[in-house]
Amino acid sequence: MKDLIGRLQQRLQDPLPGTPAHEKMLPRIPGGNRVRFRNEDEPRRGAVLILLYEHQGSVYFPLIQRPQYEGVHSGQIALPGGRYEEEDKDLVETALREAKEEVGVDPSQVQVIGQLSEFMVSASNHLVLPVISFTESRPAFVPDPYEVDEVIEASLDELLDINRIKEKEIVTTHGYRLHSPYFDLNGRVVWGATAMMLSEFVTLIKEL
Known part of the structure; x- marks a missing residue:
């Protein structure tokens, strides 16, 4: 994994793929049009953590199954993360703090190597920074029972397998029907903002 981390860290210093890469996994309404939200308020800032680690000869990263609740992301698969808080010195600290709160990852064991493009999650009006990091050993995950139903350990091999990219109709928590690409990871449907960032x-x- 050290070779992967080294090459990835170097690549993250160059211009990022951004929107064209995001749009490969963009959900659309029937007829092919993109979903549009009207947000009059300034977006909240937030961050998520892509945490790479090696386990049994393969590279993995954690996803979380969100519980059912009254909100647009109810029950979805997501990366650990959340909103920026005033005590956070920056969005990297937000990602690390949230990963600790949600899945028990010790920030002192995490090495940050860079970040992806900021991503606008229009459904919840959040501007999210994906932070890329790694840890030397597999974390001992401790999910927060209020925020996380389950920690899902997804392999990088699965994520990179083109056959894992599929499409289906998805009905949102508010009853909207969307035609959406998704990643089939561990038999789970990873779609929407998380899929677009991934x-x-x-x-x-794949450029490495």
């Missing part, structure tokens, strides 16, 4: 990550990895 699509940029996949694009970078």
Whole structure:
């Protein structure tokens, strides 16, 4: 994994793929049009953590299954992360703090190597920074029972497998029907904002 991390860290210093990579996994409404939201307020800032680690000869990263709740991301698969808080010195610290709160990852064991493009999650009006990091050993995940139903350990091999990119109709928590690409990871449907951010990550990895 050290070779992967070294090459990835170097690549993250160059211009990022951005929107074209995101749009490969963009959900659309029937007829092919993109979903549009009208947000009059300034977006909240936030961050998520893509945490790479080696386990049994393969590279993995954690996803979380969100619980059912009254919100647009109810029950979805996501990367650990959340909103920027005033005590955070920057968005990297936001990602590390949230990963600790949600899945028990010790920030002192995490080495940050860079970040992807900021991503606008229009459904919840958040501007999210994906932070790329790694840890020397597999974390001992401790999911927060309030925020996380399950920690899902997804392999990088699965994420990079083109046969894992599929499409289906998805009904959102508010009853909207969308035609959406998704990643089939561990038998789970990873779609929407998480899939779009991971699509940029996949694009970078395939350039290495």
